[in-house]
Amino acid sequence: MSNECPICHKDNCVDKIFNKRYNAEFIKCSCGICYRVNYDLNKIYTQYDFDSVTRIEHWHEVSIKSALRYYNKIVSVIPYFNDLGYSVFEFGTSLGYFLKLMKEKGWSVNGIEISKRAVDYAKEKFDISIYNGDIENFKTDNTYDFVASFEVIEHLIDVSSFIKKVYNMLNKNGIFAFCTPNLDAPSTLFNQQSETYHCGHMTLFNYNTITKILKDNGFNIISITQESNHFENWESMLVICHKG
Secondary structure, three states: OOOOOOOOOOOOEEEEEEEOOOOEEEEEEOOOOEEEEOOOHHHHHHOOOOOOHHHHHHHHHHHHHHHHHHHHHHHHHOHHHHOOOOEEEEEOOOOOHHHHHHHHOOOEEEEEEOOHHHHHHHHHHHOOOOEEOOHHHOOOOOOEEEEEEEOOHHHOOOHHHHHHHHHHHEEEEEEEEEEEEEOOOHHHHOOOOOHHHOOOOOEEEOHHHHHHHHHHOOEEEEEEEEEEOOOOOOEEEEEEEEEO
């Protein structure tokens, strides 16, 4: 398996990280990106399914709190987010609570989720139809006013292609909001056993690297704020940007 950086496409390792709990190996590139190496992708994908009622019930509570927190943060930055008639697409919907909230606000909602159980849950509970599949192979000609993706892009290998995809899916001046772990957060910066280095995380960023990749792909940053993730096991960046 190549150790080439998925962003700059060079093999310029400046540090290696091994998380013992997850048996996960990462490389820090000179460009600032940290990425997973020596992994079995099939094993990683199997952990994303909601394989028990207990797990769904657990994520039920987590998802409600997270959806409301993200919504309130975005509204504080973009006041018109409360207006009716806009369209939203979410990558990695989980159980569908963010889309449920947007639907209740009068928005047209759509999304994609890798877990069929989560997709079925959203349909049964909220009458929201979500594509079941993996993000990196997803294609569409539809466009939206807003694209969301919370604690998802760190699970992707080819983040550059994903950001290009989001750009093409957005209408003029469309908004892209997402959350992802911050490599420079105190809980991660000096701790190789941080939950940030989870076995399901493939590509990790800090403020400078996420800003650069967004600007390189035509986005203008509106705000980047520090957030706790679902379980408050690591600190994340909530990034809000618009199509340039």
